Amino acid sequence: MLAILSQGPGSVSKDSDLRKPVGGAIFLPEGLRGPDPSRHPLLLSCRPECQVWTGTLLLGTCLLYCARVTMPVCTVAMSQDFGWNKKEAGIVLSSFFWGYCLTQVVGGHLGDRIGGEKVILLSASTWGSITMATPLLAHLGSAHLVSMVFSRVLIGLLQGVYFPALTSLLSQRVRESERAFTYSTVGGWMWGCPVLGATAVPPLLPSDLILALGVLAPGLPVARPSKVPWRQLFRKPSVWAAVCSQLSSACSFFILLSWLPTFFKETFPHSKGWVFNVVPWLVAIPASLFSGFLSDHLISQGYGTITVRKLMQVMGLGLSSVFALCLGHTSSFLKAVVFASASIGLQTFNHSGISVNIQDLAPSCAGFLFGVANTAGALAGVVGVCLGGYLIEATGSWTSVFNLVAVISNLGLGTFLVFGQAQRVDLSPAHEDL
Numbered sequence: 001m002l003a004i005l006s007q008g009p010g011s012v013s014k015d016s017d018l019r020k021p022v023g024g025a026i027f028l029p030e031g032l033r034g035p036d037p038s039r040h041p042l043l044l045s046c047r048p049e050c051q052v053w054t055g056t057l058l059l060g061t062c063l064l065y066c067a068r069v070t071m072p073v074c075t076v077a078m079s080q081d082f083g084w085n086k087k088e089a090g091i092v093l094s095s096f097f098w099g100y101c102l103t104q105v106v107g108g109h110l111g112d113r114i115g116g117e118k119v120i121l122l123s124a125s126t127w128g129s130i131t132m133a134t135p136l137l138a139h140l141g142s143a144h145l146v147s148m149v150f151s152r153v154l155i156g157l158l159q160g161v162y163f164p165a166l167t168s169l170l171s172q173r174v175r176e177s178e179r180a181f182t183y184s185t186v187g188g189w190m191w192g193c194p195v196l197g198a199t200a201v202p203p204l205l206p207s208d209l210i211l212a213l214g215v216l217a218p219g220l221p222v223a224r225p226s227k228v229p230w231r232q233l234f235r236k237p238s239v240w241a242a243v244c245s246q247l248s249s250a251c252s253f254f255i256l257l258s259w260l261p262t263f264f265k266e267t268f269p270h271s272k273g274w275v276f277n278v279v280p281w282l283v284a285i286p287a288s289l290f291s292g293f294l295s296d297h298l299i300s301q302g303y304g305t306i307t308v309r310k311l312m313q314v315m316g317l318g319l320s321s322v323f324a325l326c327l328g329h330t331s332s333f334l335k336a337v338v339f340a341s342a343s344i345g346l347q348t349f350n351h352s353g354i355s356v357n358i359q360d361l362a363p364s365c366a367g368f369l370f371g372v373a374n375t376a377g378a379l380a381g382v383v384g385v386c387l388g389g390y391l392i393e394a395t396g397s398w399t400s401v402f403n404l405v406a407v408i409s410n411l412g413l414g415t416f417l418v419f420g421q422a423q424r425v426d427l428s429p430a431h432e433d434l
Helices: 015-019 047-082 086-100 104-114 116-138 144-159 162-173 176-191 194-199 206-219 237-267 273-300 305-327 333-352 354-361 363-395 399-419
Strands: none
Touching: 047 086, 047 116, 047 144, 047 162, 047 176, 047 237, 086 144, 086 237, 086 363, 104 116, 104 162, 104 363, 116 144, 116 162, 162 176, 162 354, 162 363, 176 273, 176 333, 176 354, 237 273, 237 305, 237 333, 237 354, 237 363, 237 399, 273 305, 273 333, 305 333, 305 354, 305 399, 333 354, 354 363, 363 399
C-alpha cells in the first residue's frame, strides 16, 4: 500500500501525476507526513502495492468476523444440546466483549507506535488457533458454559486490537478525501463475513493472513508519533461526541449480531436458516461500498466534511434504527428479512461517518482514540447483549430488544449531530490556527 519513490526526479513527468490516485487510495511515505498529511502536495500511489495491502487487510477483516460470528450462529444448537436458557446464552454471547473491551486502547496505541500490521499479525496467529480449538473446548468436561465463556473472552482479548490498529494504519496512509471509501472497502466487508460463518464453510485460514502480513510487513515504514496529547483530546466536545456515537454504533451492531439468528429461529421456526443468516449480510456489502463512494464524492464536490459525516450517521444510526423497530412489529418472514437487511445495510454507513471522523479529528493518534471509543462500545455491547437476553426473558417479546437498539442508536446520533466536528484536535495550540 505504500509506494516509495526510488527513481530519480525524471521518472515522473508532471507534479500532477503524483497527486492522482492509481487504482485505489493514495498512501503517503513516512518522510512526507507532516502535521497534516492529507494537505501535503506530494502524494504517491502505486497500483500493485495498494491492491496487495487492501486485499490483505480485507482478508484479515473477513477472517476476523468468520471467527467472531461462529458463536452467535451456533448458539441456538448449543443451547438445545447443553440446556442453556436465554440468560445463559446471553452470558456466552456477551463474554466475547468482556475481553474485547480490554485491549482496544492498547491495540491502538501499539499501532500508532510500532505499526498496525505488526499488531494484527501477532494477534491473528493466536485467535486463529483458539477458534480452531473451540469444538474441542465445548466438549471438554461437563462445564460447557465455563469453557465457552473462557474461550470467547480470550478471542475477544486478541481481536480487540484489530480495528484500532487498522484505524491507525489507514489514518497515517490515506488522505481525508479518500478515507471513507478505503475504510468501507477494508472494514465494510466485515458485514458480509457472517455469510462465511453462517454457512460454516470458511475457505480461508488464519495462516493465510499471517503469511500475507509476514511478507508485506518488513517493507512498510511506520510512524512513531510523540506522546499522545490525551488531556488536549478529551477537552474537546467533538471528541466526546465521536466516542458517544461510536459507542452507540458498536453497541447496536453487537446486539443485532448476537440476537438476530435466535430471533429468526424462534419467530419463524420453519424458515430456512441460510436465508436469514446470509441475505442481510450480503446486502450490507454493496451498501458499505456505496456509502464510502458517496461520502468521498460529496466531499470532492465541495460539501463540508462534517456535513457529510453527519449525513452518513443519520443513515447509519437514525434510519437503520427505524427498520430495527419494524422487525419487532411484523409476522411476515419476508418482511422481517427485508427489515433486517435494510437495518444492517444502513448500519454500514457508520464506516463513512464516525469511523473516519475519528481519523479526521486526530490522524496522528487515531489508533489510540479509536481504541478509547471502541472500548466504550464494547463495554456497552456487554451490557446491551446481556440486557437483551434479560428483556426477552422478562417480557417474552422481541420488541423490547429492538426498542433498545433504537434508543441507543438515536442517543448517539443526537450527540454527534449537536457536537460533532471535523477539525483536527491533535495539534499543539500553536498549529491549530494555521
